[in-house]
Amino acid sequence: MKFRNLAFQIHRYLGLAVGLIIMVVGFTGSLLVFQEEISHFLLELQFSKITPQQQQVSILSVIDNVKLAYPDPSLSFSFLQLPQKPNQPIHIELQSPHKPTLEVIVNPYTGKILGDRNSEYTIMSMIYKLHYSLLAGDIGMMIVGIAALLMLILSITGMILWPGWRKLIAGFKIKWNGHIKRKNFDIHKVVGAIAAVFLGIAGFTGFCWNFYSYSEPVIYAATFSAKPIEPKSQPILGKSTLALGEILQRADQALPEATTTYISFPTSPESVFRVGKRFAEEKEVWRSRVYLDQYTGKVLYVRSSRSLSVGDKVLDAFIPLHYGTFGGLATRILYIFVGLAPTVLFVTGFAMWRYRPKFLKSQDVSPVNLKT
Numbered sequence: 001m002k003f004r005n006l007a008f009q010i011h012r013y014l015g016l017a018v019g020l021i022i023m024v025v026g027f028t029g030s031l032l033v034f035q036e037e038i039s040h041f042l043l044e045l046q047f048s049k050i051t052p053q054q055q056q057v058s059i060l061s062v063i064d065n066v067k068l069a070y071p072d073p074s075l076s077f078s079f080l081q082l083p084q085k086p087n088q089p090i091h092i093e094l095q096s097p098h099k100p101t102l103e104v105i106v107n108p109y110t111g112k113i114l115g116d117r118n119s120e121y122t123i124m125s126m127i128y129k130l131h132y133s134l135l136a137g138d139i140g141m142m143i144v145g146i147a148a149l150l151m152l153i154l155s156i157t158g159m160i161l162w163p164g165w166r167k168l169i170a171g172f173k174i175k176w177n178g179h180i181k182r183k184n185f186d187i188h189k190v191v192g193a194i195a196a197v198f199l200g201i202a203g204f205t206g207f208c209w210n211f212y213s214y215s216e217p218v219i220y221a222a223t224f225s226a227k228p229i230e231p232k233s234q235p236i237l238g239k240s241t242l243a244l245g246e247i248l249q250r251a252d253q254a255l256p257e258a259t260t261t262y263i264s265f266p267t268s269p270e271s272v273f274r275v276g277k278r279f280a281e282e283k284e285v286w287r288s289r290v291y292l293d294q295y296t297g298k299v300l301y302v303r304s305s306r307s308l309s310v311g312d313k314v315l316d317a318f319i320p321l322h323y324g325t326f327g328g329l330a331t332r333i334l335y336i337f338v339g340l341a342p343t344v345l346f347v348t349g350f351a352m353w354r355y356r357p358k359f360l361k362s363q364d365v366s367p368v369n370l371k372t
Contacts, residue, residue, distance in 0.1 A: 007157040012353060019346035032124075033339065062090055062108075077092065089108060090108050103119035158192045184351050188352065195345075202321075219315060220311040227311070231300035232300075241266065247273045250297050284320075291303075
């Protein structure tokens with residue numbers, strides 16, 4: 001009973017302390033579950049729909065078209081994302097030292113530039129930043145990371161207090177004809193019981209991401225996996241970056257059975273080309289990639305989803321677990337409601353804290369009885 005009372009106090013005060021933050025993070029997380037679909041819909045509204053055709057233009061011709069359309073020497077290529085569905089465009093990001101990142105939208109079948117926009121201030125980009133940093137930069141990122149860890153603790157303490165451990169039906173029963181404060185308590189316990197495991201997973205993965213420099217080595221050590229060494233280019237005096245065509249050819253040779261999904265361009269003298277790859281059996285576009293020296297084209301590191309270490313597999317599992325994509329459409333829909341659960345839990349939890357003494361007196365029950 002002392003242990004349950006301790007769990008209750010922790011659960012109550014942590015919920016009051018970080019409830020609003022978790023509520024914002026959860027709500028934005030519900031939107032991000034279908035981020036790709038929402039972004040594509042908004043993109044079509046802003047520019048135009050793409051009619052699929054039989055053949056796409058080459059990457060090199062697209063690069064040449066963009067260079068001609070944006071001759072400003074201060075602009076440099078930083079990222080190129082190829083379409084993974086027939087009606088999607090090519091996204092190209094151009095960076096400038098003193099300007100926001102410019103995103104250029106290109107028709108993959110004609111090579112026509114459909115327009116450009118500031119990629120940092122799109123609706124979904126702002127929702128994403130609100131989700132992981134509250135739009136407050138590094139400080140906000142730390143706050144959200146701590147809140148995510150506390151959400152994991154809230155999930156654990158909530159399950160400890162759940163009355164269903166003693167009688168299963170009591171854990172999922174809502175007395176709709178009972179006192180309004182009783183209904184409030186029942187809604188809190190039922191929603192919490194359904195969402196607790198998923199909220200705990202989201203909290204753990206979110207904490208690890210926001211404190212990645214600390215969590216990554218721990219995960220590799222815990223799984224007895226070697227942490228990959230960060231690939232770096234070796235600057236050569238007087239030599240410029242290798243032609244993109246040669247880079248792509250060498251990347252294809254490194255992973256010959258995979259198709260190219262994106263290209264990350266070097267943005268500093270020691271950075272590398274990173275070419276994303278995707279095998280036929282893969283659902284994700286980010287698991288396999290090739291790192292190449294920007295001056296020589298030497299393959300520095302190959303990350304293949306077919307030969308990952310345990311540590312890499314654990315880290316790769318974070319995205320589907322966090323966004324609910326591991327079970328297809330069904331789990332994605334479930335995660336919408338999981339993201340909304342913190343709002344319900346905070347409102348009902350705050351109501352229980354605010355009216356708790358009056359409720360206990362009117363119902364003639366003890367705190368222990370109410371918790372159990």
